[in-house]
């Protein structure tokens with residue numbers, strides 16, 4: 054059975070100088086998987102990290118799902134690189150490839166699960182004809198490129214529409230939200246239909262160097278509103 058909700062910390066906001074320990078700590082504190090934001094200073098105006106860091110986390114011993122969010126154009130070469138690097142799931146933006154179906158198939162043929170990410174102004178109709186290939190639909194709740202932005206309220210309606218579309222078609226697709234998610238808004242976002250929650254700055258800014266389980270209280274704060282609702 055699918056988990057009713059999953060929390061995916063974005064390592065974009067982690068301390069890169071001790072990334073392996075950061076990932077260990079956030080998973081030990083109850084996070085469900087690792088969200089991996091790849092930015093190329095072309096599709097988005099920022100630069101982050103690539104497949105060698107994913108491969109290094111696997112070599113370090115991370116066994117949790119690695120949820121790769123590609124904000125790059127073109128996508129196919131990096132899809133291949135992340136398949137080789139041990140990605141569990143790969144999501145890309147439909148504007149970033151000329152051949153959406155072919156890029157999705159490349160992911161599936163490589164043994165990972167596939168997702169599409171829709172920017173705030175990209176319509177749900179972009180997904181027509183490829184829904185059967187998706188395990189995840191990522192609704193961007195900020196414009197991509199940076200952590201620490203505010204959730205765009207117009208995305209509530211989009212999430213309700215996305216949930217209705219997934220349920221009406223009987224698809225086994227998780228509905229992920231990314232950008233500006235925090236313990237104060239996560240309950241309402243769940244109510245709108247999301248089941249997978251990415252958060253970077255609101256989690257990693259809460260580290261405490263004194264506490265050995267330093268993300269326990271913030272992960273608990275994210276989970277609490279969801280536990281109340283999914284009982």
Ligand SMILES: O=C(CO)[C@H](O)[C@H](O)COP(=O)(O)O
Nearest residue numbers: 197198200201232233253254
């Ligand atoms: O894809 C992203 C940005 O393009 C990040 O995953 C997202 O912004 C998470 O960061 P925060 O929780 O700080 O908003």
Ligand SMILES: [Fe+2]
Nearest residue numbers: 090122231251
């Ligand atoms: Fe992301």
